[in-house]
Amino acid sequence: MNNFSIRYKFILFTSLLIIFIGVASCWFFSSQIKKQLEEELMKRGYSLIVQLAQDGEVKDSMSVAQRAFFDEPIMRLRKLDRDQELAFWRVLLVPDNVLLEEKEQWIKTEVNSIPVFFNPENISEPVFNIISTDHGEQFYNFVAPVHEKRTITEEEFAAQIFSLDKKYVDEDNKLLGIVQIGLSPRRIDKKMQSVLWTSSIPLGFIIVFMGIGVSYFIARSVVKPVENLVKLTDRVASGDLDQTVEIRSGDEIGMLASRFNQMTKSLRRLMDDKENVMNTLKDLNRELSTINTELVQTNEQLNETQERLIRTEKLAAVGTLASGVSHELRNPLGAIKNAVFFLKRKLSDNKLPGADERVLQFLDIMDDEIDRSNKIINDLLGFASLAKLKKIPFDITEIIEEALTRAKEIKENIIISKKFQPNLPKVMIDANQMGQIFINLIENACHAMTDGGELQICTRKNNDDLEIEFSDSGCGIPNKEIKKIFDPLFTTRPDGVGMGLAVCHWIIQKHEGTIDVESQEGKGTRFVIKLPLEKQECMR
16 A cells, blocks of 8 residues: 555545445435335234224134134235235134134245244234244234224224224223234335345446546546656655746645745755865865874874873882782781681690680681781782793693693582694793783682583684683673773672782783683673784893
């Protein structure tokens, strides 16, 4: 539907609307005719049943219970049925004795299978209902009570025959029984078929064809100018601004054409101005692009220098603090450790009777914390002593193997996968400090895999660099913390100092290399170290 033009959409929707109106009109016309025919059939049925019930011979026959006397009344009834709508008739005596049951030959349904639907003793006036049989036939069923014969005036007889509003009840006479007749609506069906084929369907076709013709005429006179305008708009959109629309009327279509011509004229003027401005901007852009390139390069260099300076200042401050404070802390910690050792020995030899057992537990805790404090001091002193590198050509695979044997955090539930590229060239490095970096990264990875996992270590030559990759399947690093992990004194471990990765970064920078990190929280972390192969001189 979206690919159809507005003309076809207009014709389609207008035609559908007119078809709907035509069908609705034909249906309404047919339903009114059918309703009128049904009302006429009901009036005839009431008239026939009342006449039969008031017939004197019928009353005499029912009084003596002789069905032979019904021939004349039935003949008169059939003569009044000019349209041959009478299908069956029945006479019942009180309480429920069938005196007469007959039908027309063209009726398939047996009369005895058609119920009365009414209790003879409860009927006081003619009643009506519609019956549908198993043979697919439908009858308008009329039932009326029959009372003992009495003399009535001609006015009363006429009123009972032609006026349905008159009460038929004669409560003073004895109830003899009921009479029942059934009228077939086949004449209505034939009449409705005739109306359908001679009136409704031709009228519907006339309305549809007239509607389609009117909608086509309207579409041609209204939509076609709009389609022409759309084609010209496409040409203008493709860059042809010399298009104009011929104004043929003063209505809204003509106003639209006039506005279109004004728009194209304004666009031509704007395009000329745009060309002049674009030429000027191109000249300026060439000059600015050169300046911008230089500024970007300068800015990147300044950012790198600033970050390097900030990190160097932090490391220098930490180094100064470590060298000044660490020696002052070692002596009191050594004295406390000796005191703890002395107390534990006294308590273990039972030289202090009555001592609480928890005292030994607390002394063990103090001893562990003293060792932890000494480790922190040693880490700080080790960082403060990082002054010069002693670089010699070394096989990086040997340093990794040695680091794996020295790492203390490797547990049994951690799998080590090694993918070392063979025949790698030697690289100029400080083997001791580089080994310390590898130990730090291995222990950090193992610490992140508390429930076990896999640590994968890979080495490869990539262009002029030697790459070492450490990948774990641990808990990962949050995004908000990943940019801080190389800062001094930043740590996420409760027992950490925050110097390990900072020292790693500093040492790798001294080797003129880089260390990059990629991490996804809950899936693991990946460190990649790149060391240059082409520079063979030691860093001073």
